[in-house]
Amino acid sequence: DGGITQSPKYLFRKEGQNVTLSCEQNLNHDAMYWYRQDPGQGLRLIYYSQIVNDFQKGDIAEGYSVSREKKESFPLTVTSAQKNPTAFYLCASSIPSGQGAHGYTFGSGTRLTVV
Amino acid sequence: QQPVQSPQAVILREGEDAVINCSSSKALYSVHWYRQKHGEAPVFLMILLKGGEQKGHEKISASFNEKKQQSSLYLTASQLSYSGTYFCGTPDQGAQKLVFGQGTRLTINP
Numbered sequence: 485d486g487g488i489t490q491s492p493k494y495l496f497r498k499e500g501q502n503v504t505l506s507c508e509q510n511l512n513h514d515a516m517y518w519y520r521q522d523p524g525q526g527l528r529l530i531y532y533s534q535i536v537n538d539f540q541k542g543d544i545a546e547g548y549s550v551s552r553e554k555k556e557s558f559p560l561t562v563t564s565a566q567k568n569p570t571a572f573y574l575c576a577s578s579i580p581s582g583q584g585a586h587g588y589t590f591g592s593g594t595r596l597t598v599v
Numbered sequence: 600q601q602p603v604q605s606p607q608a609v610i611l612r613e614g615e616d617a618v619i620n621c622s623s624s625k626a627l628y629s630v631h632w633y634r635q636k637h638g639e640a641p642v643f644l645m646i647l648l649k650g651g652e653q654k655g656h657e658k659i660s661a662s663f664n665e666k667k668q669q670s671s672l673y674l675t676a677s678q679l680s681y682s683g684t685y686f687c688g689t690p691d692q693g694a695q696k697l698v699f700g701q702g703t704r705l706t707i708n709p
Contacts, residue, residue, distance in 0.1 A: 517696065526601070526686060526701040527641070534695055542696065574640060580695075587631055587643030588688075588697065 486511045490575050490591035496599050497562070497569065505560045505594045507575035515580045516558035517588070520544060521572040530573075533558055534580055562596065570598050600625055602689050604700035611677050611707050619703045621687030622669040630663055630670040631688040631697060634681075641686060644672075674705070682707045 488509040497503045509516065515534050519527040529542030533552040547566025552558055558577075562569045572595050576588040602623045609617050621630060629648045633641040647663035647670060659681070663670045674681055684704045688697035 515695075519699075527699040529696055529698070532696050540695075587633075587646055588641075589643065590640035592640050 488575055488577055488589055488591035490573075490594050492594060493592065495594055495596045497596060499598055500564045502561055502563050503596065505562070505573055505575075505596070507558045507560065507591060509556050509558075509575075509577045509589070509591075511577055511589060512555070513577035513579055513589070514555065515578045516552070517576045517578075518542075518548075518550065518558070518560045519574045519576065521574060521593075527574065530560065569596055571596060600691075601698055602687055602700040604685075604687060604703050606703060607701070608704040609706070611705070613679055613707055613709055614676055617674045617677060617705060619672040619674075619685050619687075619705070620669060621671070621689075621700055622667075623689055625668070625689075627663070627665060627668050627670070627689055628694070629690055630661075632661055632670075632672050633686045633688065633699075634683045635686065635702075636683045677705075677707050679707050679709065681705060 491506045517532040518530040521527050528544050530548050531542050531550040533539035536555050539550050539552050549561045572593050574593050575591040578588045579586040602621050605620045631646045632644040635641040658675045661672045684702045686699045686702050688699045691698045
């Protein structure tokens with residue numbers, strides 16, 4: 485079955501460390517997204533990519549970095565510059581909007597905690 | 600600009616109806632609706648593409664009023680499985696990304 489796989493499900497980070505969250509999809513979607521969700525709040529966009537080797541900053545990109553070397557993979561690195569990284573991170577993918585109206589498919593998320 | 604959802608939370612008894620609204624200060628060309636169970640990923644429910652469009656999914660339906668720049672999600676004869684947080688999402692920046700509302704938490708009690 486096609487879908488999005490995020491790993492790990494839970495991640496603990498010490499202050500000052502960089503960590504990388506994995507996101508892999510086998511849906512053949514061109515567009516991929518990273519969102520951050522804080523308790524009781526909505527989804528805020530960190531980075532997005534419409535095509536391989538290209539990506540754009542979202543609303544809260546500071547302290548994060550991404551790469552898009554392969555169509556199926558869009559890893560997110562949370563750097564030590566991110567002051568408050570504890571949150572639930574969601575990866576999503578979709579067919580680009582220009583090809584019709586399609587919803588986003590989300591991964592099961594990674595819960596990051598700074599210890 | 601983030602769409603605004605109302606109400607922020609709803610508590611119902613099983614079998615009752617609910618309406619969740621999503622409003623935008625900008626022109627809307629489409630609206631997405633998602634449901635998220637606690638600790639899980641959001642699940643796509645439906646997308647409305649043009650003004651006046653209505654869609655249904657089980658006993659969950661939605662309408663889109665382009666002139667009023669708003670969409671409403673209707674849940675009829677609610678079931679326990681409908682519990683969760685509902686998000687609307689609207690396209691931004693040339694429709695390359697979705698901006699989500701803050702969510703409406705729906706609790707269904709037996």
